[in-house]
Amino acid sequence: MDRSWESGMFKNSVANKIWLGETGLTGDEVADKKNHGGPEKAIFSYSATHYDSWKEELDIEAIGIGAMGENIAVRFMDEHSVCIGDTYQFGDAIIQVSQPRRPCWKPARRFRIVDLALRIQQTGRTGWYFRVLKEGSVQSGQQLTLLERPYPEWTIAKCNEVMYEKKDDVKLAEELHSCKFLAENWKRTLAKRLAGEKSSDDKRVFGPNKG
Template sequence: MADTILLRSIQIGSPRVFHDAEKQKDWTSAIIKHAIDGPVRVGLTNLDGDQQSDLVHHGGRDKAVLAYPHDHYSIWADEFPQIDWQDGAFGENLTLAGVNGADVCVGDIFEVGTCVLQISQPRQPCWKLSKRWGIPKLAVRVQQTRMTGWYLRVLEQGEIEAGQKMTLTERLHPEFTIDFANEVMFAKPRRREDDRRLAACPELSDSWRETLDR
């Protein structure tokens, strides 16, 4: 576990309509977010001022807050130098320093500000991330590299502010790191025993448990 997790920045956004010139079709997403200063209220399903356009696949109790490691952006900059990768580029609410997917686990509980947050699942990148940056293979590369980030549920509502530290207070499942969960979900061929083990984790999000059960 990293000694210190720093909350570098906080981002929020609202749904916008984009036009796909190739398919002559509009699509909607809140993936473009802007950084905010000062304290931000964290509710049970989102941060104040943050919205999701697709409430089937985003938001809700298990996906209230999206976090992404800042350290990954230097790796993406090497692979895709045409993009100026900045905090929030992946549509995350929290950009974190000093941590990656090997350092944190499903079920980990953190205190930050006056909030208590718990990791619920890795992020599963969708096509909208690729569309956002005009890189058709980006979502696939995120899956292949396992540099997905993760979602958090809110156990206690409160306020957070950029510059604060996240403190791990409880680790329930040290065997289920974010990296391991990604390896299980994206495994080809499927590893049934790992599917069953991870699906049995009560702190894993309902959607991931249902997928692994199938």
Template sequence: MYDTANEWARGIIVRVISVQVGQAKTYPLDEQGSRDNTWRSAFDKRPVNQSTRVEVHGLVGDEQADMKHHGGPDKAVLLYAFRHYDEWKSRYAALDLQPGAFGENLTVESLDETYVCVGDVFRVGDVVLEIAQPRIPCWKISKRWREETLADAVRSSGKTGWYARVKEAGTVKAGDALERLHHPFPQFTIARLNDLLFHREPFTSALVDELAACTPLADAWKANLLRG
């Protein structure tokens, strides 16, 4: 298994593979293209080839169509592991799955849900990000790709991606290095939080207390998790 911590210790630079933004668009819910039955999303993210400004609500030029479930300071930037793409391409060979295919703003090498923890602080370019929560995959992943099994596959695999809030605004571009500055909650990997949310790990009273004390974990996600 690729050990990101050891790679960093040996001086290997972990980089952003691709940067994506998307505009909100309206799509037909059915394959017949009915204008009476539609959905709206900015899930279709496309690469940008220049430095992109990142503010507290996300990347300049990026939109969210559903502000109740997407966007806001705790979901300002969505990151996704580039290493997952080989598996998805193998499993869904008919789909053109390229960086941005899972709605992410930053596709990053080496990092994944088993390494990144809530509360981790990363510098990327001259932006400082704090990891706030896992992404909860919704039906729009399947609708975007017209593959009804895809959203469930993302949830069950734990390859969900993760959201970050912006601690310091700045610019980011493909090729920028990621440096982890703080690692205060090593027990709460994104993978483990996914397991808790989807009942693959049981709760204990001590764990509930730990989660309540994990201040970087987004309040809405924490409430959803603790409601169980």
């Protein structure tokens, strides 16, 4: 846990208008470009209400908005109310939900809790990513206005359930794989599962923190 590391998850709040482009917000740096960033992960969103639970469960008072590395913290939205393909007006931009976040080892390193990524995954408090359909200026405090919900059956919570809890349910994997607006990296993972390939989450959730 004491090894040197690099991360773009330490965010600073911005009050003024900022440009939201195809790959994210102006000035938002991604350290690990292999596993983070890109058009399908332009914005990471996290429910602000989750932090009350984390403070209680982890006994860390300092864990609050921004701690999970989110670009935007939202209220009145969570994994049970947000669906793949949901399209929102956000300031001058239009954004669309692309996938749940698959938690990695870096929040664990930040708070020195080896299994934190696994806890995030098991609780379902993962957050989700948006892709940008229309670039534009956005600002903190602006409301997200739902424009379209093509897949109400595929909440973020349901996607997480298929990915982590029901790995042997081929029918569910096929149905999720066929969701038009699901990010390609999730589709690749599901395709490998359907082809009979086995996978392990250990490298992603523990990384260099273990051993």
